[in-house]
Amino acid sequence: MLIAILLGFLFSLLLVFTGKFFKGKPGIISAAIPLVLFGYFLQFIPEISAGGTIVHSYSWVPSFGVNLDFTLDGLSLLFSLMITGIGFLVFVYTAAYLKNHKYLDRFYGYLSMFMAAMLGLVLSDNLITLFVFWELTSISSFFLIGFNNSNPESRKSAITALAITGLGGLSLLAGALVLGSVGGSYSIDELMNSSGEIAASPYYILIAILIFGAAFTKSAQFPFHFWLPGAMKAPTPVSTYLHSATMVKAGIYLLMRMTPVLGNQEFWNSTLIIVGSITMVYAAIHTLFRTDLKGILAYSTISALGILVFLIGQGTEAALLAAAVFIVVHALYKATLFLVTGIIDHQTLSRDVTILRGLRKVMLPVAIAGFLAAISSAGIPPTIGFLGKELTYESTLALVGTPLLWIALILITKILLLHAGFVAGISPFIGQLPERFEKTKKPGILLWGPPIILSVAGIVFGVFPGIIEGSLIKPVVAAMGQDAGDQHLQLWHGFNTVLWLSVATIVIGTVLYFTIKPSQKLVKMVTRVEYISPESIISGFWSLFNKFSSLWTRIFQNGYLRNYVSTILVFLIGLTGYVLYNTANFSMDFSTLSEITVYEIVVVTILLIAVFFVVFTRSRLAAVASMGVMGLAICLIFVFYSAPDLAMTQFSIDTLTVILFVLVLYRLPRYLKLSDYKTRIRDGVLALSFGSIITILILEVLAQPVNMEISEYYAQNAYLLAHGKNVVNVILVDFRGSDTFMEISVLAIAAIGVFGLLKLRLKKTDQR
Amino acid sequence: MEIVLAIMIGILYAAGIYMILRRSLVKLILGIIILGNGANLLIFLLGRITKGSPPIIPGDLKVFEAAYADPIPQALILTAIVISFGLQSFAIILIKRAYKVVKTDDLDEMNAIDQDS
Numbered sequence: 051m052l053i054a055i056l057l058g059f060l061f062s063l064l065l066v067f068t069g070k071f072f073k074g075k076p077g078i079i080s081a082a083i084p085l086v087l088f089g090y091f092l093q094f095i096p097e098i099s100a101g102g103t104i105v106h107s108y109s110w111v112p113s114f115g116v117n118l119d120f121t122l123d124g125l126s127l128l129f130s131l132m133i134t135g136i137g138f139l140v141f142v143y144t145a146a147y148l149k150n151h152k153y154l155d156r157f158y159g160y161l162s163m164f165m166a167a168m169l170g171l172v173l174s175d176n177l178i179t180l181f182v183f184w185e186l187t188s189i190s191s192f193f194l195i196g197f198n199n200s201n202p203e204s205r206k207s208a209i210t211a212l213a214i215t216g217l218g219g220l221s222l223l224a225g226a227l228v229l230g231s232v233g234g235s236y237s238i239d240e241l242m243n244s245s246g247e248i249a250a251s252p253y254y255i256l257i258a259i260l261i262f263g264a265a266f267t268k269s270a271q272f273p274f275h276f277w278l279p280g281a282m283k284a285p286t287p288v289s290t291y292l293h294s295a296t297m298v299k300a301g302i303y304l305l306m307r308m309t310p311v312l313g314n315q316e317f318w319n320s321t322l323i324i325v326g327s328i329t330m331v332y333a334a335i336h337t338l339f340r341t342d343l344k345g346i347l348a349y350s351t352i353s354a355l356g357i358l359v360f361l362i363g364q365g366t367e368a369a370l371l372a373a374a375v376f377i378v379v380h381a382l383y384k385a386t387l388f389l390v391t392g393i394i395d396h397q398t399l400s401r402d403v404t405i406l407r408g409l410r411k412v413m414l415p416v417a418i419a420g421f422l423a424a425i426s427s428a429g430i431p432p433t434i435g436f437l438g439k440e441l442t443y444e445s446t447l448a449l450v451g452t453p454l455l456w457i458a459l460i461l462i463t464k465i466l467l468l469h470a471g472f473v474a475g476i477s478p479f480i481g482q483l484p485e486r487f488e489k490t491k492k493p494g495i496l497l498w499g500p501p502i503i504l505s506v507a508g509i510v511f512g513v514f515p516g517i518i519e520g521s522l523i524k525p526v527v528a529a530m531g532q533d534a535g536d537q538h539l540q541l542w543h544g545f546n547t548v549l550w551l552s553v554a555t556i557v558i559g560t561v562l563y564f565t566i567k568p569s570q571k572l573v574k575m576v577t578r579v580e581y582i583s584p585e586s587i588i589s590g591f592w593s594l595f596n597k598f599s600s601l602w603t604r605i606f607q608n609g610y611l612r613n614y615v616s617t618i619l620v621f622l623i624g625l626t627g628y629v630l631y632n633t634a635n636f637s638m639d640f641s642t643l644s645e646i647t648v649y650e651i652v653v654v655t656i657l658l659i660a661v662f663f664v665v666f667t668r669s670r671l672a673a674v675a676s677m678g679v680m681g682l683a684i685c686l687i688f689v690f691y692s693a694p695d696l697a698m699t700q701f702s703i704d705t706l707t708v709i710l711f712v713l714v715l716y717r718l719p720r721y722l723k724l725s726d727y728k729t730r731i732r733d734g735v736l737a738l739s740f741g742s743i744i745t746i747l748i749l750e751v752l753a754q755p756v757n758m759e760i761s762e763y764y765a766q767n768a769y770l771l772a773h774g775k776n777v778v779n780v781i782l783v784d785f786r787g788s789d790t791f792m793e794i795s796v797l798a799i800a801a802i803g804v805f806g807l808l809k810l811r812l813k814k815t816d817q818r
Numbered sequence: 819m820e821i822v823l824a825i826m827i828g829i830l831y832a833a834g835i836y837m838i839l840r841r842s843l844v845k846l847i848l849g850i851i852i853l854g855n856g857a858n859l860l861i862f863l864l865g866r867i868t869k870g871s872p873p874i875i876p877g878d879l880k881v882f883e884a885a886y887a888d889p890i891p892q893a894l895i896l897t898a899i900v901i902s903f904g905l906q907s908f909a910i911i912l913i914k915r916a917y918k919v920v921k922t923d924d925l926d927e928m929n930a931i932d933q934d935s
Contacts, residue, residue, distance in 0.1 A: 611846070611925060612839045619835065644819045644869060654826050661833045664848055677848060684855055687823075691867040692887035694874075699896050703903045707851070710907055714914045715844060725841060733839040741832030744860070748824040751864055761888045765873065769880045777873040777889040782896065793897055800904035807911045 051106040051120045054090055055173060057083055058166025062159040078496070080158045081141035084165060088134035091127060098127050099521045101528065105175070115236050119175035124525020128374065129172040129303055131522070132381050133296050137165050139500035140291040143389060146496035147287055147396055157197060161291070164190035168296050172303055177226035177236045180304075184222055184264070187297050188215040194288040195281045207280035214277040218267030222304070225260030228253055229311075242310045242531070249315055258318055261308055262325075269301025269355045272329040273584035279348040286392030289344060294351045294384040299377065302358045306373070310531035313365050322363025327459050330356030334466035339576035341568045343391040343401040343474055347384065350427075350470040353463055354380045357442065360460070364445055367532040372441035374526040378518065379426065379438035382508040386423035387474050389501040390416055393493050394478055403473055403568045408483030412490045415498040417479035422505035424475025426512070428468040430556055434512035439464060439555070443548045461555060468559030473568060616736060623739050626747070634750050650690060657683035670715060678708040695778045823863050830856030843913045843923040847906065854902040858895045865891030 061083055094104060108118035122130070141161065148154050167186035174180040189212070196208030226236065232251045233241040241248070248254060265271070270278040281293050292298070305322065312318055333352035340346045354376070361373040393416050394409065395401050410417035422433070429439035442464075446456050511518050566572075606617060660683060663676035681704030688697040725733070764785060765777050774780035782790050834856055837849025865888040873889035875882060917923055 615838055646819045650819060654822060658829060665833050665836060670844060673848060692870060692872040693892050694872050696892055696895055699899050703899050707906055710910055714910050733836055737832040737836035740835050741828035744831045745824045745828030748863060752820055756866055761890050764889055765886060766881050769875055775875040778892045781889055781893040793901060796901060797904045800908045803908050804911045807915050
């Protein structure tokens with residue numbers, strides 16, 4: 051199974067080297083890959099429908115519990131078949147659609163990369179692996195949306211889509227990590243067993259919100275839906291494949307996958323129902339205000355995704371069954387409509403529904419496909435769309451609480467979607483063919499073949515629902531932990547409420563189709579309220595964020611060392627000061643302190659005077675000399691307190707430093723006071739507060755008992771083990787000998803650096 | 819005495835920070851040196867100070883019999899002194915070279931030159 055997933059990646063890698071070959075006619079050969087995979091997944095149907103699951107496990111990062119576990123159950127199988135099946139048709143279609151395109155090879159590369167990522171996503175049993183594939187789909191989608199990279203609109207849409215879905219990806223990772231730590235495993239299969247503990251955990255709401263964040267962004271739920279209409283800038287095969295049939299369903303897949311783990315909770319169900327219903331109604335209304343065929347389809351896709359979320363939110367067995375059927379329904383008719391739109395666009399160079407008329411005369415097969423898809427989308431018997439709609443009504447009717455409200459919402463949505471389907475699938479083909487389209491070329495079979503296959507499948511599955519019922523649909527419901535039991539998919543249910551709702555939908559929708567025609571006037575109406583749409587609000591946020599970050603950079607990253615230092619210091623003083631204020635007790639046992647003697651005071655005074663001089667003198671030489679004095683005073687302090695080695699080292703180093711300073715710096719410019727009075731006061735206050743913090747800290751530490759264990763070990767063993775009597779020396783050259791060796795290396799490197807700088811002779815041109 | 823030393827170290831830190839915040843490169847280095855000395859003394863003081871008993875085992879003994887100063891802070895400081903000398907000498911030479919090239923030791927002006935090129 052790993053090979054099945056990697057095949058797409060390998061192929062796209064291969065294209066890097068053999069791109070030229072695939073650019074021409076042989077491009078269609080690449081369609082063999084999804085076809086082979088489709089066949090591969092088909093062979094699992096008997097086993098899956100018998101209730102089995104196929105598990106393949108490969109160890110990846112076992113220490114973090116991240117494995118390449120691939121599980122094929124009913125849910126994965128349905129998605130895999132959709133990905134490879136529709137993938138195959140899209141690959142074929144692309145060969146004709148982008149014939150002789152400069153970057154056809156790239157396109158196939160992105161497309162197969164996407165297909166592989168999508169397969170990985172639906173087959174992963176491990177949350178982390180799932181996240182990796184999830185991100186890969188976002189990235190390949192970015193390349194595909196921005197495929198026409200010379201178009202700025204297209205680039206902008208690609209970035210918007212990447213930003214929104216990428217944000218969702220982060221949310222998924224966070225959710226996966228929290229879920230993993232609460233549930234004790236990253237394996238979805240194992241998490242299902244601990245769903246009770248997860249629901250009881252205080253992090254349940256957080257996990258659900260994070261998972262929702264991922265699913266809603268990917269599946270374009272309100273208010274994150276706006277990237278999807280933008281993504282329609284992509285070539286139509288991409289819109290067909292990614293933005294109607296597969297990628298946008300990844301969020302739906304995630305929600306379905308998580309239903310047995312997180313589902314059946316009040317929060318889960320009501321959030322999904324609310325968000326789903328808002329999305330489906332909002333987007334369905336939007337379809338009325340579009341004249342671009344792809345725009346209409348984009349919003350009707352969003353609406354359909356809303357219906358799916360709504361159904362998953364209901365969580366009942368009937369609702370999940372309806373969702374499973376509706377996924378198939380939607381994939382079939384929406385992909386068809388997109389492909390039809392692509393053909394119209396390709397042949398007539400227009401997607402404007404207000405001018406497209408009578409095209410059946412020039413492209414009859416396309417018109418048939420469009421018609422079949424439109425009636426499936428409308429839910430007119432005997433299509434599979436009718437089945438999907440019936441089930442949706444049925445499960446919604448069974449909702450507890452206020453089914454009337456939900457029924458009304460879903461009815462409105464379905465009516466508007468019927469309208470959208472008719473506008474996209476039927477209206478371009480009926481009526482009088484305008485003169486400008488009379489010379490339209492007939493599309494080839496590679497173009498009209500795929501939509502015909504898909505739309506006919508919609509009818510066949512509708513008439514004989516038995517084909518998919520046991521093999522595909524019921525295993526999906528079973529994978530979500532529900533038993534579809536003896537419910538049967540059938541066209542005729544008898545005269546009941548559901549039937550009357552269906553009739554009402556079809557009648558009202560058809561009336562609507564004949565009364566409301568898409569027009570520029572309607573488009574203008576919606577642009578007027580554009581400023582309160584989520585898209586404008588979020589892009590407003592983005593520009594605010596940009597301004598904020600440039601302001602932030604100007605304040606904190608301004609390139610002046612002293613500002614960095616000050617920032618760090620202010621923060622340190624604030625934080626340490628706060629902690630000290632809260633915890634310090636400022637009590638000291640004076641009896642343990644050593645007494646003060648005159649000579650110590652004299653040395654400390656000398657030292658302080660020297661420091662004062664270094665800071666305030668106007669002469670550089672005086673400053674360097676005072677620094678020498680300061681060093682010698684410290685040297686004396688070391689002598690007083692039993693550190694002869696330190697005193698010697700300090701003495702020699704101090705002398706060397708002063709000599710070096712004098713030798714090197716006497717040629718520098720005058721020692722100026724560059725800062726003004728105000729700055730100096732400000733820095734002085736900062737420096738003094740930091741000094742005070744340090745003093746208080748020292749006193750606090752001195753009040754604590756000291757641990758001498760390690761020192762005693764060294765002292766006791768200095769002679770016994772290392773045969774040295776000077777303990778400090780023994781530590782340096784024996785106990786910690788390798789550290790000292792490193793130190794010598796550092797000094798050697800510094801010496802090489804100094805030597806190099808001294809020897810450096812700059813060319814005249816480098817000097818200023 | 820510890821309190822006096824603690825205050826002294828605080829002053830050393832303050833002086834070091836103040837010098838680091840100046841615009842002149844030379845002052846920056848002096849500041850780093852002062853700060854380094856302050857840090858050395860800080861470690862020294864926190865290891866507790868002992869008068870007149872260096873951590874050297876008396877001639878004919880094999881282990882200490884009387885009190886001795888803590889050797890670990892001393893070893894640490896010795897390392898620190900030497901390393902900071904490496905840093906200082908490199909920095910001093912670097913200033914000299916930088917001055918030869920850009921003819922200034924004002925950090926702000928160096929910034930400006932950096933942005934021009």
